[in-house]
Amino acid sequence: MYQDLIENKNDSEWSKMVGFKMNPKARKAVYFETDTKSAEMIKYVSNAFLAIKISYINEVARLCETLGANVMDVAKGMGLDSRIGEKFLQVSSGWSGSCFSKDTSELLETSRKYGADLTLVKAAIASNLNMHESCITKLRSRLKTLNGKNIGILGLTFKPDTDDARHTQSSYIISKLIAMGANIAAHDPKGMAMFRKLNAHLPIRYCQKAEDVAERADAIVLMTHWNEYAALDWKVVHQKMRAPYLLDTRNFLVGHRLSESGFIYEGVGI
DSSP states (O other): OGGGGSSSOOOHHHHHSSSSOOOOOOOOOOOOOOOOHHHHHHHHHHHHHHEEEHHHHHHHHHHHHHOOOOOHHHHHHHHTTTTOEEEEEEESOOOOOOHHHHHHHHHHHHHHHHOOOHHHHHHHHHHHHHHHHHHHHHHHHHSSSSSTEEEEEESHHHHHSSOOTTHHHHHHHHHHHTTTEEEEEEEEETTTTHHHHHHHOOOOOOOOGGGGGGGGEEEEEEEOOOOHHHTTOOOHHHOOOSSSSEEEETOTTTOOGGGGGGGGGOOSOO
């Protein structure tokens, strides 16, 4: 919590009230007043801006693949510029979650309603769907056909360390893969219950152990960068698979050198 919000109470008193420890070293909050409409706009346009930033680096990743550049190095170099910053320059299969999806859609609709179309937000939404489709294209290119293929999915939430599985890229991509005839096995450390409830219509085999998605799999797709997946025994995973293709949509396992262990490893923009 911010120090200046609790200046009239000591640390232990405040911790008892809020149920967690405060951090006296945290930066102080900046307080300013504005009107109701501007306050609401701040929330919506901030999330939309971050969505645009993610869409931009994802498009850069696709260009890097074409040109032979490494998007991880490109993003690191961009992030060193203080005007840009390193946050939200991590490549993925696209942004998702309840906030970004809702806020970008509502902001765009409002702009259209009042004749001030936010074309950048519109482009970010379209680009995001293209990024989802790009991951599916990678799978189709490698497997030739998805009909009858077994695909393991690692990660169902929009980010790690949450059980929030609303409006995730996994739900979009899994739905498309199933429509193309693929058999899906999925795992998530915290999000399986919510994902199953929200997507009860999808015939998915949910696995209690992450390595079980590899059973006779033709491909594994890492969707969410949970630390649990970095700690997997990838030799065991390799042994379980029918074909050792791994699509890492987060470039999360680059340092594991899985290609040296027999995997056909593919990231995004690298």
